[in-house]
Structures are given as structure tokens and as C-alpha cells.
Amino acid sequence: MVVWRGDLDHQSGGRVGGGGGGGGVAVRRFRYGADPLCVAACVLYVAQRWVFDIEVLRGWFTDVLFLPAGVPWFLWFERAVGLRRHDGHPSVCEVAWLLAVWSVAAEVVGPMVARGATADPMDVVWYAAGAAGAALWWRRAGGQGAGVSRA
Numbered sequence: 001m002v003v004w005r006g007d008l009d010h011q012s013g014g015r016v017g018g019g020g021g022g023g024g025v026a027v028r029r030f031r032y033g034a035d036p037l038c039v040a041a042c043v044l045y046v047a048q049r050w051v052f053d054i055e056v057l058r059g060w061f062t063d064v065l066f067l068p069a070g071v072p073w074f075l076w077f078e079r080a081v082g083l084r085r086h087d088g089h090p091s092v093c094e095v096a097w098l099l100a101v102w103s104v105a106a107e108v109v110g111p112m113v114a115r116g117a118t119a120d121p122m123d124v125v126w127y128a129a130g131a132a133g134a135a136l137w138w139r140r141a142g143g144q145g146a147g148v149s150r151a
Contacts, residue, residue: 029087030142032076037137041069041130063126068134071098089142095135103127 032038045065048057071090078084103124111119 028089028142030072030075030089030138032072032079035072035138037068037134037141038072041065041134045069060122060126063123064130064133067095067099067102067127067131068137070102071095071131071134074098089138090135092135092139095131095138099127099131 045062048054048061048065054061071094075084075090075094079087106127107119107121107124111117
């Protein structure tokens with residue numbers, strides 16, 4: 001589905017471009033869990049974790065895939081409960097925020113509450129690598145990562 005970024009003029013609340021559909025830049029709506037990057041990351045994550053379990057890839061590979069696989073689902077939940085007000089591709093800020101939250105949860109809180117869990121600062125490096133790659137992908141796919149409702 002294609003929507004028009006710039007359809008709403010936030011200053012006056014009116015339509016931009018004469019209402020004939022000629023006043024915006026076409027952008028694709030973000031497909032959340034059906035996003036191609038999310039699907040690919042989920043398939044690779046499951047394959048590595050539970051099907052092939054290649055020892056040389058254990059750990060860092062799934063860490064790189066976690067945020068590309070997880071961000072769309074977190075954002076879908078935010079959209080479902082009304083915390084996200086657009087269906088645009090994830091912005092760099094949204095990805096960075098989820099990177100920070102996940103890093104603290106997995107590498108600080110997790111080891112304090114889960115018996116046998118250990119913190120590994122290198123995991124955060126791999127999460128960040130996956131987040132950076134995903135943010136660049138979504139920025140390119142979604143017209144600079146801006147929300148659909150922005151002018």
C-alpha cells in the first residue's frame with residue numbers, strides 16, 4: 001500500500017497539493033513483522049539457533065540478527081497500544097532507543113535476575129552492528145526513516 005508523505009499540513013490541518021494526490025512523495029508503509037528484513041532476520045535467527053547451530057556463528061550471529069528481527073515487533077506493539085502514531089519505517093531514534101533498552105535489559109538486568117546469566121559487553125557491540133545495519137536499511141526503504149504523517 002502506498003501512502004503520501006506530506007498529505008497533511010500540520011500547520012493548518014489542511015491537505016497539501018490540492019487534494020488531487022499530487023502533493024507528496026510516495027512512501028511505502030512499514031509492514032512490521034512482514035517487513036522483508038524482519039522476515040529474513042527471523043528465518044536466519046531460527047535456522048542458526050535451532051536448526052543448524054553452527055558453532056563458529058554461535059553468539060555473535062544471533063546477536064546481530066536480534067534487533068532487525070525484533071524492532072518491527074516492538075513497534076507493532078507500540079502501534080497497537082497507541083504509542084506509535086504512524087506506519088512509517090523505523091527512525092534511527094526508534095532503533096537506537098530499542099538498542100539501548102535491550103542492551104540494558106539483556107546485559108545489566110538479566111544477569112542480576114536470571115540464575116546463570118552472564119553479562120558480555122561484546123554482545124552490545126553485536127546488537128549495535130545489527131541495529132546500525134537495520135536502521136540504514138529502513139532509512140533507505142522508507143524515505144529517510146521518517147514517519148508517514150510527517151511533512
